Amino acid sequence: MTSVILIDWLEAILRWSAPLIICSIGEVYAERSGIINMGIEGIMLCGALCGVAVCYYANSQVAALLACLVLGAVLGLVVAFLTVSRRTNQVVTGLMVNMLATGGTEIVFSMMAATRHNRATTFSPLFPEAMQQIPFIGKIVFAQPWSTWVAFILPFIAGFILYKTRWGLNVRAIGDNPQAAETAGISVIKVKYQTVILSGIFACLAGGVLTLASSGYFAAGGMVNGRGFIVMAAVVVGGWDPIKTMLVCVLFGAADAAQLRLQTIGSAIPNQFLQMLPYVITIIALTIMVKRSRVPKTWGAAYDGRKD
């Protein structure tokens, strides 16, 4: 009995972490270039609805993901225009995007009655069903939808790009010293646009994965339920490194999965406290870890070009 619960929990950890990890990739790039995209919570919510809706009506997962990609890019572009070109306050901008997304998805969802009762087809596992029969790890690893596998490979690619490519070097330079990057002949504004648009794309895709890799339906405003904010914390705790951030995402995913399971097996602790678990862990992790990591020097600050 306990091993069934354990297997179920470990399987859920991987599945729950996947959207967090995907979302964190873009946010790491944006914050490394100095822009905090706080709108990822809302963009993720849009992605969750977009994925389900397109998948259901077009009956195509490819179309759903493409739609998420385009929607994410557009929303990222909006955030980039505001925070990079108009130099608006990044916190206020993010809050605004999140509120718009909550209201916007609510309206759109209410017009799509059909998706309420019918599930969209969810992602299939990457490996043949026979492999799920392998004791213990079969259920945990090989039952995972392909999106989970992608999520756990992405941080390594993202790390390579950040540390080993010219573009990654530009991103790191811009977040720490945009004036230096500008004098070295890099277009600071262009790179910031690129990273913020990427953060939009990844957040939107993460939303799509959130719904299409598990339930297959959208559940109104509470769908994303602070995952975007958890990702923001994970990026800070992970020291703006894609792989470390992935590990933190897994930790948060574990807490989330644990509280759900503890609720169902009837723990003596009240539900409300269990639900707080992931957030409590986030706060504890932030307090312990933040001092140790090196913050991008212009983190959250507007860049106005020629100032010395």
Place this chain on the structure above:
Amino acid sequence: MDNKAYALKMQGITKRFPGTLANDHITIECEHGKVLGLLGENGAGKTTLMNILYGLFRPDEGQIFIDGEEVEIQSPSDAINHGIGMVHQHFKLVDTLTVIENVVLGLPTMKQVLDLAPAKEKLLKLCHEYELFVDPDAEVWRLPVGQQQWVEILKALYRDCKVLVLDEPTAVLTPSESNNLCRAISKITAQGKSVIFISHKLREVMEITDNVTVLRDGKVIGTIATKDATQLKLAEMMVGRAVEIERRPRAKVPADSEPVLVMKDVNVYDERGVHALKNFNLTVHAGEIVGVAGIDGNGQRELAECISGLIKPQSGTIEIKGKPVTGVISDPSFLGFIPEDRHKTGLVLDFTVAENLIIKEYMKAPFAKKGILQYKEIGSHANEMIDKFHVKTSSKDVAVKTLSGGNQQKVVIARELNPEPILDIASQPTRGLDLGAVMGVHDVLMQERERGAAVLFISAELQEVMALSDRIIVLYSGENMGDLDGDTADQAVIGQMMLGKRI
């Protein structure tokens, strides 16, 4: 004359900023393989001119020729493509990246996937060629400032620049590093590259340059061959009058003068755990200026901050007039503190002149009554201070950041010294000021001495320490290297002590 003869010619460059004419029809000419000195006080327009050359500003009028061909420079990448390399006064390096990453940053020839091995090889070759040694894999923030400058120079050479601009390069260098720089410059010019050397230090300009163009108030005062120039002549061209920092005449400090500041066996570790002050002993008497000489970063900041109570020493005692220093000293009649960085710690740049003047006493009468600020009192106090300390400002109500460096410093001095403290600490009070403003600061400190205040004067400029101090101590690596009499101290001896030799 044929423009082709010049590696770089800037002709008739004019740049207006709101309210000022920063560059007024400036023409400079730099020959192949020669060093052109650009001499002028702060605010003379040197940096503006160079920012135009580097594409950071657009000129309102004027043309730029490179090898006789007119070019348009709209951005730093244009400048780099035209073979212009620049080492800015405030380095443009990304601290958290390694040396080699900084060198290849923005290079269009790098492949998308970085292959740093050949780049490192090329950099090391340049290091050897110019004898400017740096470790390509070191993170820049770990390097001493001198080496950070080598990185900047190597970065420009790596891009195969034809004209290298050095903006106040020696300000951050030790004497031996300055020699390295001179050697590198002669190697650079030997290859037919040209160097523009910006400075306000006459001695260096005399040593390094072939020609000198002197700027004042945004205009070219004249260009002369260095071999025909003398320091005195250049100084006169630069400030428009004869100048020299001479030792101030003074009466002897009475032998029975009361000790005001007494430090005994003080040890301070800085935030990184470096032993910043080592078993430090010092006594400063009333009516005496004690000058602290030494190369920047040898414990000067920690010395000033532990006396003012901003940092706590790990051991030892500090007493001011018999009272131990236990926390930040807030009584302005006790301690006047002119901090070394007037922008970061001396002033709130966005506050007005009047507000900055009361920032230490804003909660006390007459500036506040029952917690409410009395702007009438604050205003009349500000006007009084502006008159008394000759602060040049359009009004007491403008943001202090709009004032020139010298006038900003006067605001700090007015706030700190007007309450007539018994101890003054002036930490690098003349840094970045032009000669006129430097003299003003010296005058004020001499007046403080006459008033009977104990003055601790910390400066990296040896000449002014020697001009002003009754006694001179030398700081090296957190140690007091010795106590010299100001009247008889020898510059060469102090120079040796600054490098760690005990004499």
